[in-house]
Amino acid sequence: MLDKVMADTETQIGIADQIVEISLRQQRVLDDNNLDDFIELGRERGDLIQYLDTIQNSAKASLDIIINDEVASIGIVGLEEKLAELEQKMARIIEIDRGNKKVIYAKIGVVNPNLELSPVLVGHAHDRYNKTRDTDQEILNQTR
Numbered sequence: 001m002l003d004k005v006m007a008d009t010e011t012q013i014g015i016a017d018q019i020v021e022i023s024l025r026q027q028r029v030l031d032d033n034n035l036d037d038f039i040e041l042g043r044e045r046g047d048l049i050q051y052l053d054t055i056q057n058s059a060k061a062s063l064d065i066i067i068n069d070e071v072a073s074i075g076i077v078g079l080e081e082k083l084a085e086l087e088q089k090m091a092r093i094i095e096i097d098r099g100n101k102k103v104i105y106a107k108i109g110v111v112n113p114n115l116e117l118s119p120v121l122v123g124h125a126h127d128r129y130n131k132t133r134d135t136d137q138e139i140l141n142q143t144r
Contacts, residue, residue: 002079008059009082015052016089019045023096030103 022045029037 005059005062006079006082008055008062009079009086012052012055012059013082013086013089015048015055016086016093019048019052019093020089020096022048023093023100027096027100027103030100030107033107 022041026038026041026045029041
């Protein structure tokens with residue numbers, strides 16, 4: 001079961017890498033004022049985020065089984081390293097998105113983004129990422 005969790009985590013890291021790449025491409029097309037490509041890349045990115053969410057749910061279910069079966073902590077260190085790597089990737093995605101958001105605000109003339117557009121552009125995906133990451137970390141802490 002631990003092997004499945006490791007594989008799921010590695011898959012999540014790969015997907016997060018793809019999301020980072022798309023986010024960086026979004027930055028470039030945004031710099032070129034190419035809104036159509038920005039939106040298309042956003043759709044592609046959204047599909048990956050949904051897939052990532054599915055994989056995260058699978059990994060969480062597997063971790064629950066490991067914890068409930070009280071599997072020996074052999075290999076947990078490797079899993080902790082993978083989860084830390086995944087957390088770094090997710091932080092990078094959020095960092096890129098914040099930069100893109102600032103550029104979008106500047107291009108459309110938003111004076112105070114906290115009042116005008118934040119609820120629309122903040123994106124619920126990051127809330128899910130943070131919640132999932134916190135849950136994964138909480139489950140992992142229970143294994144220690």
